[in-house]
Every structure is written in structure tokens, then in C-alpha cells.
Amino acid sequence: MEKELLLQCLQKDRNAQRKVYEKMARKLHIVCKRYVNNDEDIEEVLADSFYRIFTKLDQLKDHEIFEAWARKITVNECLQKLRSMKALNISIEEDWVESKGIPTDSISFEKDILKLLNFLPEGCRTIFNLFAIEGYPHKEIAAMLSITEGTSKSQLNFARKKLQELLVNHNI
Incomplete structure (x- = not known):
């Protein structure tokens, strides 16, 4: 991410924040989708992630690691959402395959x-x-x-x- 753009975000420049959002939203949405299934929950986690990114940006020491830093924040937000939903069930379910319908459409x-x-x-x-x-x-x-x-x-x-x-x- 460009240093100048992040400096503008630090100054709460809404246009700069929008540009960062546009550059990162798709990547972070994919991260959210791996953890949370429901589209509404994904959007909520994504919004929470960007809120945290923009409010904690002053803690980022090196603009070159912004993407990894933002990704880590997003993963943590996903885990927080799972905890709040009490959906993080660490157990092996023997009949989990039978209870799911596997999609047959073939993509990449x-x-x-x-x-x-x-x-x-x-x-x-x-x-x-x-x-x-x-x-x-x-x-x-x-x-x-x-x-x-x-x-x-x-x-x-x-x-x-x-x-x-x-x-x-x-x-x-």
C-alpha cells in the first residue's frame, strides 16, 4: 500500500479511506468467507475489520506490511465473530458428511x-x-x-x- 495514501488515512481523509477500502475489500472478503458462512456475518466482520484497520492505523510501523497487518486484523475479527456466535465447536462429528449436500458444479x-x-x-x-x-x-x-x-x-x-x-x- 502506498505510504502517502496511508498517511492520508491517518489524517481521517475519507477519500483515502475509500481508496484503501476499494483496494483491500475483495481480498479481505475472501478471508472472511473462509471463516464465516453467512453473507450478513461476512459483511459485518468486514465492516468491523475496516473500522479496526482505520482506528488502529497509527500502530502500523511499516507501510510495506499493511496488507499482512490488515489480513491479521480480519482473521482476528472473524475469530471474534465465531466466538460471539459460540459456533467454534472443536469436536469431530462422525456424521458431518452425511448431513451436508456436496455441490456438483465444477469450477477451478x-x-x-x-x-x-x-x-x-x-x-x-x-x-x-x-x-x-x-x-x-x-x-x-x-x-x-x-x-x-x-x-x-x-x-x-x-x-x-x-x-x-x-x-x-x-x-x-
Whole structure:
């Protein structure tokens, strides 16, 4: 992100904030969608994320890491939303596949994988996102979610196995 644009945002310039929003909204929306399923909740988390980004911008020390910083704020907002909905259920549900209808439309492989993530139980999907996509280590995930590292690892393993099953069973 351009340093000049961020400096204008620090001065509460609405046009600069709009430009930052336009540049980042799509990327951060995709992050939200990996954690939260409901479109209204996604929009709420996205709005909360941008509010936090613009109000905490003075804490950013290096404009070159703005995108990663904004992404981290968005992930934290998603986790906060999940906690508030009490939807973060860290448990393995044996019948989770049977209770879900898997979409059969074929699009790109990456989009199919992201779509399949929605069919994982909330807890292991969240851990998979944090570890495999966001790059957080198990120790940090455990601290963020108030679980043990072992639980984080077992949920990641469960998510990977179920994703492999879905990929094989549905020829994706």
C-alpha cells in the first residue's frame, strides 16, 4: 500500500479511506468467507475489520506490511465473530458428511477446495484456515482459540483427511 495514501488515512481523509477500502475489500472478503458462512456475518466482520484497520492505523510501523497487518486484523475479527456466535465447536462429528449436500458444479480446483472447506465442522475448518492458509503455527492457534496444541494438530489432521475424502469421492 502506498505510504502517502496511508498517511492520508491517518489524517481521517475519507477519500483515502475509500481508496484503501476499494483496494483491500475483495481480498479481505475472501478471508472472511473462509471463516464465516453467512453473507450478513461476512459483511459485518468486514465492516468491523475496516473500522479496526482505520482506528488502529497509527500502530502500523511499516507501510510495506499493511496488507499482512490488515489480513491479521480480519482473521482476528472473524475469530471474534465465531466466538460471539459460540459456533467454534472443536469436536469431530462422525456424521458431518452425511448431513451436508456436496455441490456438483465444477469450477477451478482452488475454488472447489475453498468450497469444500464449508463442509467441514466449524472448529476444524477454522484451524485448517489458520494453519494451512494463514500460516499460523499450532502454538499460536492454540493460544488464539484457547485450546491445546494437541487439539489443534488433531483437528488439522481431521480436516485434511476429510478434505482428501471429499476430493476423491467427488472427483475434484
